Amino acid sequence: MNVIQTNSLTKTYNGKGGISDVTLSVGEGIVYGFLGPNGSGKSTFVRTLLGLLQPTSGEGYILGEPIGTTKSREKVGYLPELFRYPDWLTGKQLLEAHAELCKIPVRQRKKRIEEVVELVGMTGREKGRISGFSKGMSQRIGLACAILNDPKVVFLDEPTSALDPIGRKDVRDLMLYLRDQGKTVFLNSHLLYEVESVCDHVSIVHQGDMIVQGPWRELMMIEAQIEIVTDQPISVPMPTFVTHVEKIKEEEARTRWGIQLENEDDIPKIIQYLSSNGIALYEVKPITPHLEDVFMHWVNQKKESAYVDH
């Protein structure tokens, strides 16, 4: 059974914005990245799944239960994008209230709260009032809240927006830890590196449309790009699998080039080709495409296919 399943799920705000026609299925034990620029509808989608928004059309299921029902939210955790918690509570009281709402048996509550506080690195600080928490601390306590009930699926809406680099790594480790425990993590993000480092599967959304979905590596491999440094101009003609060459920078005796290839397998080929033609390579490094490039690639692809369809 799919952990999350939607069929043409659509949520618009009076016909505008939101997200349209999303059909996806998310399996067990993976980190699923929902990637898109600002305003593409990521939060709208998650909030619809959690029953906070009323779907305009289509249907969705969480763990087989139709969205909007209380049952569909029993084994779910959520960290909202605008994480605001009642600031008159202490971190611990907040977790206690949520434990109560999740019907965690009284005897296990204390232990479970200690566990999750530990997991998000808030041990010792959970007794402070939330009003005195920094933004990062609030986000951490929100994460603790999201995993409190040992959920089967956790929705994280930009979970590192307020965190420092160490915090980001902690969150990444937490996501991998959850995955290794067989949980599903649904990650909303507009940060390429965040998605890249943890996600097994990705959807790309743009202006309320789902552009493409698939395994992360496949989507990213729209093209292979490398940067090389040579000591002379490249005088030999380039093989056909090179789609683009540009000079990036000339510094004294060295020249830096950007080279675009058809796919990853062409990287060793081009290195060998240049070396055998007597060009000395001082540096070769693969360039991860920019998120915008990946987006634009798939967005254009989608437009083209739409054009072909009609």
Place this chain on the structure above:
Amino acid sequence: MWTISKLTFKEIISKRIFLITIIMTLVFLALYGTAIYFAGKEGTQVGPNGVQGTETILVQQFISSQLLGVGLYFSSFITALLAILSSVSAISGEVSSHQIDTWLMRPISRAQFVWGKFVGLALIMIAYAVVLFFSIILLHQGIGKEWMELDIQPMQMIKAVSVFVIQPFVLIAFGLLLSTRMTTLNAGIVSIVLYGAAFIGGFIEQFGALIEKAALVNIGVITSLIFPIDSMYRKMTMILFDSIDNPLSLAQGGMFTSVSNPSNVMVWYAVVYGIVVVFLSIYSFKKRDV
């Protein structure tokens, strides 16, 4: 549901405004006590040469009941304001701050959430109203000199206080309903204006009863049906001042007591009204995007 009620309860108690309210209530009670004390001292001299004729007693009783009426009227006013202020933000406030997201994503229904809020608010406001009611009665009966003490049976008090708490009950239900759809500010304005309208409606009805004009009475009755607030206050004074010994009921006349007597049906109407409004709130909140 109880978790939400408990949270609502705790939230109010933990806010600074709660402390301020308690202090201001004590100030109000102290002022009232002082007023009663001096009125009690001076009041004995009412009447020609302090002679205690029948007429004098009637005048004293009238003044005394008016003083109690004033105290209760302002208590009812304070309670109403607090009920309005606490309920109009109950849902809209949490929606606009997005705090509600983390509660509603839990396996609780919208209905449970609304009930939780309502019960939490109603319990605290009713407790407040009861304490205020008995404080006023105790001050009045205790500090006022002998002549001030009105003949009020315990049963009358219990009945009266039960009617007294219907007002915050209805106002909370109503504030909550508005809160599911409107911003806090708008809901607050609508509630207060309606409260004012109910007051004026009640006044017109009293006036109508006094000069025996059915049309005016009907206006009052209609406002009571739309917003059964003022009628509850008047019913409460009727119960309280309905002295068995006194053929001429003390409640007859005066600004803060009542001329017309709202029927018992009206009391039940108000209770049912409150409950229906809670169900309307649930209905209104059920399909709403937050």
